[in-house]
Amino acid sequence: MSTAPLNDRLAGYQPLVLGAFRIVLGILFTSEGVATLFGVLGREASPAGDWPFWYAGVIELVCGVLVLLGVATRSAAFISSGIMAxxxxxxxxxxxLFPLQNGGLSPALFCWGFLLLVFFGPGALSVAGPVRRSRPAAENARLTGPAA
Structure with missing residues (x-):
């Protein structure tokens, strides 16, 4: 049995868990967009151009796929967080006042989950990860900022 503190032992898993969180959040958000636009998964389709629901469905679908894949994650998560707010x-x-009272639990959780991704990035398992790793270290530092 390891004598290292639990936080130290779990720290190595952070990118993987964050990547899994991003993937699940992306799948759930994409399914919201698909249901809104195409009337599947027990929901009625929103008519094309119907404000704000059809436009929200487009954003949910596009940003959900981007987050799922880990491509432009921070930007897609920022837009997604804003639309959920x-x-x-x-x-x-x-x-x-409260999400359980007003039926807004899903938008509240999506909003805060996406805001987390804005600040912490995609984690592991992203399509963009291998692209970032293949660049020279100097270019990565220029694009992503200094390493912490």
Missing amino acids: FAYFTEHQKDG
Whole structure:
């Protein structure tokens, strides 16, 4: 049995767990977009051009796939977090203060989950990961900032 503190033993798994979190979040968000646009998974399709639902479905589909793949993760997560905050405050907040009260649990969780990805990045298992690793170290530092 290792005598290293639990935090030290788990730290090596952080990129993998963050990557798994990103993949699951991307799948769930993509399924929201697919359901909204195509009327599957027990939901009725939103008519093309219907504000704001059809546009939200397009953003959910496109950003969900980008997050799922780990491509432009921070940008897609930023847009996704914003649209979920918009959905919460325009569609749910009027029905009560708390997410369990107003039916806004999903938008609230999506908003904060995507905000986490904005700050922590894609983690492991991203399509963009091998591209970043194949660049020279100086170029990676220029593009991603100094290593912590």
